Amino acid sequence: MEEKHCEYCGETTGIVQCQCGKYFCNGKIMNAGICQLLYHMRVNSHFSISFDGVVLKCSQCEETNIYNLHYKYNSKNFLCSHCLKRQNNKITKQLYTKSIVNEGAVIIDNYEVGQSVSCVKQDLVDNIESQFPKEKTNKKVKDKYLTLKDYVQTYLYLSIVEKKEDRRVVEVELRQEKQNIKFEKQGTCTVVEINLYKAIGGLHVEDEVIISCGGLKGMISDTNSIEIKLFPSLIFKSSKCVFGGNITSSRGKTVTVQLDDFLFG
């Protein structure tokens, strides 16, 4: 069998095939919170992969979005988050603890994918990506979507296009004990008032904000902001809870955020 090489770095370990037919490794990109494969998938709105010619999918509903797939030790089967939730068997539920996507890394150790040790520069990746012929897309808003998948992929594609404008992601750390953050129920929604140590430039009314309670630093980046909203429980594994919303007012050091319903805790 011909050995497959990563399109970005040439690595031959930790290689999977993306839905577009290209091969990528699960090695790192310097200073990015996301591996080479996920980076390629994000910038192209690709969601499915295969290994050794087998498309990785939920064994019950055939969902192929890798952000949604879970597996258990020593089994080649995957279950998607949705089917996993519907399992009546408690033991099955507890066994499927592994997810393909783990805080920006891709780990598929029920197949012999392996781990790439390669680490490349962002410039190199962007350069190679810009040389791929761009796929023609017909992803435009439609009056009617024939499948849920079509709807989701259209939405994801459009939101990625929208995010491509040059807006940096800012991370702010607050300490609970100083009571810098106040949750308040107002009518039908919850509003959070955040008092910052110092005024932070670049925060504007209507900006999107993600508030995580505990967990690792630096989990949010320009590259994974969409995944975070769709699958917060996967990305913020070590956080107690995660809220998201939009800034409704920003005066000096006080920022008010109105919470959306994408949250868990």
Ligand SMILES: [Zn+2]
């Ligand atoms: Zn691809």
Ligand SMILES: [Zn+2]
């Ligand atoms: Zn690579």
Ligand SMILES: [Zn+2]
């Ligand atoms: Zn499923």
